[in-house]
Amino acid sequence: MEVQDFDHPEVELCPHGPMLLRGARTVVDEHGTVHPVERPVVAVCRCEKSSRMPWCDGTHKVIPRSGRS
Numbered sequence: 151m152e153v154q155d156f157d158h159p160e161v162e163l164c165p166h167g168p169m170l171l172r173g174a175r176t177v178v179d180e181h182g183t184v185h186p187v188e189r190p191v192v193a194v195c196r197c198e199k200s201s202r203m204p205w206c207d208g209t210h211k212v213i214p215r216s217g218r219s
């Protein structure tokens with residue numbers, strides 16, 4: 151039986167904000183594009199309004215909650 155080496159990143163969902171990933175190596179977006187993770191912790195946008203998708207750029211802080219996807 152082959153043993154696979156899985157990463158075990160930690161995931162934290164910030165209320166009304168991004169998803170924090172600790173220990174991830176890559177993030178694959180909805181188009182299948184692989185984004186290398188080059189920092190110990192990265193913030194992935196969940197509001198879909200960031201200008202730096204898939205990364206959070208803080209835009210979620212200024213959009214009304216009713217305008218969020």
Ligand code: FES
Binds near residue numbers: 166169195196200
């Ligand atoms: S969650 Fe921060 S910009 Fe979308």
